[in-house]
Amino acid sequence: MCKPLKKISLTALYSYIIGIICCFISACTKGDFDFNKLAANQWDAEFAVPLVNSTVGLKDINLPANCYLQVEADNSQSIVYTGNLISVKASDFITQLNSIPVNTSYSLSATDILAFNLAPVGATYTNSSSQVIDLSAQTTNGAAMDLDSTVLKSGELKLQIQNTFSHNAVVTISIPAIKKAGVGFTNTMALHANTTIPLSIDLTNARVDLTKNGTTQNKIEIFYTTTITKANNNSSGSITYSGSVNNAAFKILYGDVHRQTLLNKGLDSIDVPVFKDIKSTGGIVLNNASIKLNFTNSFGIPFALSFTSIKGYNPQIGNFYLNTAGINPSNFIVNYALQGQTAITSLTLNQTNPAASGSYLSLSGFLSNTPYNIAPKANTQTNPSTVSLPSYKNFIADTSSTGISSIITIPLDGKIKGFNLKDTFDFSFGSVDNIESFTLRTLINNGFPVSLASKLIFTDAAYNVIYTLDGATNPVINSGTVDAATGKVIAKTATTSEFIIGGSVVPNLNKVKKIIMQMTVASVANGQQNVKVFAGDEMNVIMGIRAKPKL
Amino acid sequence: MLLSFSADSQESLTLYNMNTIPQSMQENPGTMPLFKGHLSLPVLSSNYFSFSNSGFAYADLVKKRADDSLVFTVDNMLSKLSASNYFNVSVRTDILSFGFRSRKNYFSFSIIGKNDNYINYPKDFMTLLLKGNAAFIGSTANFNVMHESTAYIEYALGFVHQTNNARLSYGGKVKFLSGIANMQTNRAEFSLFTDDKTYAINATSNISINAASLDTGDISKIFKPEQNLLGSNQGLGFDVGFKYRVTKRLSVSASALDIASTIQWNERVVNYNTKPGGNTFNFNGFDIKTIFNNNGSLQKSIDSLSDSAHHLLDLIKTRKAYTTAIPVKLYGSIVYQLTRNINAGVVVYAKQTERDWQMSTAFSVNTRLGKTVSTSLSYSFNSYSTNNVGVGIALNPGKLQLYAVSDNILPLFDATHAKNSNIRFGMNFTFGRIRNPSLIAGSNEKEAFLDRFNDIQSRKYKLYRAKERKRRQAEKD
The missing domain is CATH 2.60.120 (Jelly Rolls)
Structure with missing residues (x-):
């Protein structure tokens, strides 16, 4: 009954399954899944x-060490360059104090011998004498400074007294010009027959008057009082006083450096790095640029200074010059300082100072040429005649210095064209x-x-x-x-x-x-x-x- | 407690009206099966595999050129995508299933292993991945890449009752769910804005990932039968359905599956979440001063940027139990009996998703040749594809039943254009098969007579076979 139906169904099922498998195999063998055949650069992604x-x-902007930005009162920007044109310290000006050693001998004169012979043994004979040691200062430019007094930082007064008499003596040394804590130096010592006594006097912190009581300069006077006690009738011999100042270093010098002139002294040049980045082929006009020169002076010496030239250099242009003759004032006075203080005096070059003259440029024209560096030269003179000096005239402290610093202020104000950076x-x-x-x-x-x-x-x-x-x-x-x-x-x-x-x-x-x-x-x-x-x-x-x- | 929808596959539409196959009760638990009992064995009885890709087919992405080389046609593929696209892969197997009829009732029990994998890939995501963010210059690429993989075992106890006049059958299932493992991106929202002038990038992320029983990379440790068959990740679910014969030829049926089906994941749970409000990453470009401070090298800046970008994926780890919901599925069908052996029907299917319902519709012609062979031919369309031809065949050479059902067999002929397919196959033992479904309704006396006649013939044949065996035995003796 149902048996024939079962045979038909199994056949159909097998056919169906085989058919499906064949189709599936057919579908999978087309190479559509062979990824070895994938071409490169398949699609664009971005x-x-x-x-x-x-x-x-x-x-x-990373500015050089000597450069900074400055905000002006109207909130505008300026680039400021600072530099030192020159800086002179006391040690650069006076290297040391010089001393000339002296020898002074005392022996009995013929008259003294007659009196000596008549005197009994044990009698005393007193002699007073003085001796002068030069102590001077010389500046590095060769000029001498006449010293009235000095306070020494260190040094030694070296004395030596030689007795060739056959008699003992007593020597009193007095140096009122050398004072420590306000007390002049004095010393008494026994001087035996035929002996030599060395004596070293420390001059540290000593105040030394070099005027011989207001009569001269650069001199220290030493007073000797020698008392000889007769031991026999032999009158031959002498007493020799030797002295010198060694290794003297000053704290301060008072005196007169006189009027010394230094002509056409080249000062240090000022680099202007911002201009070095400009490979200029065009033009620039800077408005309201200025160079302020600050003169600082802690010497007790006034200076007069006049610029003989201020040269700028740019590779595209070469050398060019500021009209220094037009700088007002042409002879600039740098005031002296009071002791322990620093005098500051300024000179400002700006849009109108100086004006241009011929090929010599105004400051605006000068800076518009974008100088890579600026090199000034100047005449200087100490103790110019126009300055009234104090009674001590000049002083030089070991800490004194003088310098000229420049502040070049370039307001970013103007016109610029065709500049290559x-x-x-x-x-x-x-x-x-x-x-x-x-x-x-x-x-x-x-x-x-x-x-x-x-x-x-x-x-x-x-x-x-x-x-x-x-x-x-x-x-x-x-x-x-x-x-x-x-x-x-x-x-x-x-x-x-x-x-x-x-x-x-x-x-x-x-x-x-x-x-x-x-x-x-x-x-x-x-x-x-x-x-x-x-x-x-x-x-x-x-x-x-x-x-x-x-x- | 966290709750989200779980991944789930599309069910089989062709199978729905093939009542000779016991697995059709998985589609409508209210249909009285055309047999008096069934037994399904592990591995052999039902193996189900499905994949579906709503976005594109292989042929949309890879093109064969005249020189036989292959080329990616990414732009073409992207043009096929919708704003939101889905890719599902599901595997199911019946571990054990049996049922029997008692008078007007049918009782069944089944154990089914299920594994569903789902990923939502928005078009923006694919475009960004394949075309770069230049495709979004001046606009924002927004995407929520959802993914879920779930494995669980379903224990179902079913019951079907048929009314006395056989016009109506109805039934349902109570299901106990035992979770094996789950991983889901509850939320994976990303946005990327690329400024049209500066290409500045502004990216945000808001991520929530849950995982259970997955804190080991060893798959053998994930599935431990002694734990997973009745583990601590548990849930319940319900199926209901009915079938009603409206006229002699017309019947309607409907079912609702996985009603209130959820699994609470308790075992080895780990949650990963971005901080509240999500993470952001903004990149407008490197500071040129930094580059030059690094001697003009971009590498350090890029390394630093890479570190910052990684913060977009900074996740906070917690361990909180969470619950996933099995999506509700609805079936509705109308079948018209054309001849004694042939009927035609339409099946409408809807599956609940996070945002809406996924719909499928199938037209089928079902044939049955006696008790031995039943077939189905279907055409269906859904959100993945509008061109699906399905086939089903069940062969019953005795008590053994061989069957295979697919909603789309076209991939067998041209896999490159396939966007979805499924297949279920296996063999069952069915007992007391009923020849024609119309007899159950009792409205056709001729058919009833023929069925009774066949039963008599069948008994006579069995008696004849028994006599023959005795006679041969006697001759041997």
């Missing part, structure tokens, strides 16, 4: 990431092995009143150029919008640029080790309009990349 987002102001930085992309190509986008919001055309040159360690991103073929970084009256930026200007770096370049970027940045700078209206940089001016630098990875 990733966009920000790279740089910085707000850069002038404060972010160039700098080199270390830089590495890291590994870009998995990048096929990328597009670099820059978005600059410029709040400075200058425009910049940039070129970035990527090089290897040996400065071989790998790739150049040339802003000349792309929009420059436009300057901010400037108020014509004040020169101040009133609105930032956005500039967007894109640089496509293709697959042929990317593999080489692994070698990049340095970036050479070249920028051409111009203020608004192509350098025809005055602009001013203020403290709040800044530039937003945004860079992003869209990179296509290798797939």
